[in-house]
Amino acid sequence: MPELPEVETIRSDLQREVVGSTITAVKLYWERVVAFPSAEDFVRGLTGRRIEDIGRRGKYLLFRLDSHDVLIAHLRMTGQLIHRRASDEMENQVRAVLELDDGSQLRFADMRKFGRLWLVPSELMVVGKLGPEPLAEEFTFEVFRERLRRRKGAIKPVLLDQSVIAGIGNIYADEALFAARIHPQTRVGDLTELQLQNLYQAVRAVLASGVENRGTTVDRYRDGLGRRGGFQEKLQVFRRAGQACPVCQGRIQRIVVGGRGTFICPSCQRLAVSSQKDEFDDPDPTQPWYH
């Protein structure tokens, strides 16, 4: 599941690999990979164009071209963008290939066919509704608090809402909430000032570490050269149900929040209940009176 750190890793790999190259041909093996414009116009608009720069907004990759059009890619769940020599063995489930003037290829592979490509005159057509970049300097605590303020409901679905903050997906949402010791079902309005500060720091730290470690390969994610990431070694809770919490040794649980699989340590991440239900229902296994 490519989220901000995975997409950023691919961006920096491809920046080094393909910026300055010219697209000599475009092959589509599954036309519906092109979300906009038509497959024909997409191929026509890319052929002969030089790649000037590669940017990123949230989970979107932005290839800026000398025509001032922007090629945009979203990998959704299983997409891969890999730079190879034309003579290298082809990946499975390749949906599109850009041939470059140095004899290399940029290959878009995607098992589940959810990923999409766009070719647009303005990137705002695709990424205009995204919230701020969480690792940008301008993303201060005040911005974070203000963005959350008008939202209601459980915190985890809010973190996953790309119009609130761009780039967080299921992996980093669970890791950030664990790092901040916040239960994913906590209502946004119930978060204390201290919890908001902890969550702000946790979101930034977890995403930055994800980038530092070149992303998380728990499934099909590969970087721009086809290599695995490293952050899966650092995961504290994600996909670790039944294993020991690294902090308290309690058992990590899988629950469902907002319809998504969610991993928590139930003793580190308590759901603050408004006094009606008492704490005796939910003994803390780390405390001596348990047993």
Add this chain to the structure above:
DNA sequence: ACCACAACCTGGCCGC
């Protein structure tokens, strides 16, 4: 504005 749910897809897993 919020929530729930379906749709898009296919490989992997489970139970029988």
Add this chain to the structure above:
DNA sequence: TGCGGCCAGGTTGTGG
């Protein structure tokens, strides 16, 4: 070994 059924999760769209 084989088959049906379910699950995974980013995003969009529908409907309450």
